[in-house]
Amino acid sequence: MSLDGFITHTRREPWERPGGTTFHFVDDGIESALEQGTGIRLFDRVDPDRLVLDQAHADASSLVTHLTYTVGNRGQVAASSRRNESA
Numbered sequence: 726m727s728l729d730g731f732i733t734h735t736r737r738e739p740w741e742r743p744g745g746t747t748f749h750f751v752d753d754g755i756e757s758a759l760e761q762g763t764g765i766r767l768f769d770r771v772d773p774d775r776l777v778l779d780q781a782h783a784d785a786s787s788l789v790t791h792l793t794y795t796v797g798n799r800g801q802v803a804a805s806s807r808r809n810e811s812a
Contacts, residue, residue, distance in 0.1 A: 732758050775799055 730749045737750040751758040771778075775798065782793040 730758055730762060773799075 730751055733750045733752050735750075736752045738763060739749040739750070742748070749761070753762060777797050778794045779797065779801045780792060781795045782791075784791045784793075
């Protein structure tokens with residue numbers, strides 16, 4: 726089972742999905758969302774000296790914005806940048 730939360734402007738009941746995932750919607754601010762969180766933070770274990778996140782896509786609507794990132798090796802990104810600069 727996993728527990729996922731979303732910050733929203735509209736009060737909603739939790740949404741239970743097959744497989745045990747329940748989405749919780751918090752409508753009373755970021756501080757409340759952090760207090761209710763599971764303690765699992767998405768990027769806590771990412772080593773910024775080794776990995777780089779590049780935003781690949783943003784899909785926005787009036788209700789939600791979905792962000793997509795690519796994950797790369799910082800060494801490969803730096804080498805690629807140097808190749809592009811010398812071309």
